[in-house]
């Protein structure tokens with residue numbers, strides 16, 4: 678099992694995460710809080726109350742977890758494709774694998790990484806939704822004082838299963854959309870013929886956009902399920918969350934954050950695939 682795929686996946690994922698976290702924070706707040714009039718209103722209110730640091734809330738944990746999540750994602754994808762089509766990463770330019778194999782390998786990777794991602798993503802969303810200014814005398818402290826305190830508090834208040842709140846929505850979000858993610862990347866890379874840096878950036882960027890467009894409806898449901906355990910339990914399950922969200926806010930609720938997901942997806946995934954490919958060449 679080539680180890681370099683995992684290492685390249687780790688470093689490339691961290692690069693993409695840092696670039697995109699501020700937009701991700703604004704997106705999560707728009708998806709789960711009905712207090713903002715839109716993207717600009719959310720950005721202004723966040724900056725005014727929490728300074729620029731407010732946009733980076735909840736990032737410290739994903740920086741650690743992206744090592745696990747992205748290396749599992751890229752490592753599982755490449756090794757699943759090797760098993761399905763007997764083509765290693767180096768062979769793929771000369772012998773493009775079957776698109777069905779690419780989609781299946783990407784979906785397998787999406788399913789596996791979702792379970793690794795679930796607790797980390799839950800903590801990220803809970804921290805991103807804390808809108809109190811930084812702790813100072815006279816200001817009510819936030820419910821969670823950091824990622825580890827958040828994990829301990831969830832374990833104490835919601836039990837071990839609490840750390841996997843929203844996991845099913847995450848699995849349903851990521852399994853097909855990551856199949857599409859890798860299918861778009863491999864297909865565009867093959868169609869653009871050259872295997873230079875520009876191809877990596879363009880194919881990676883569009884892979885990110887297309888996968889996030891498909892993933893956004895379940896991304897909204899996932900974030901709401903993850904926030905559900907914090908105060909009172911509002912939803913009786915994933916389907917109840919979807920039905921009551923649509924009933925109360927209209928079907929448009931499932932596309933909340935789509936603009937931000939798409940705007941963030943191109944640079945983040947262009948950088949992710951660019952660094953992944955170059956790291957692989959360097960490591961192998």
Ligand SMILES: C[N+](C)(C)CCCC[C@H](N)C(=O)O
Nearest residue numbers: 851854855888889892942945
């Ligand atoms: C599967 N889904 C569309 C949710 C994500 C696919 C791209 C993942 C990438 N690390 C990013 O943060 O954009």
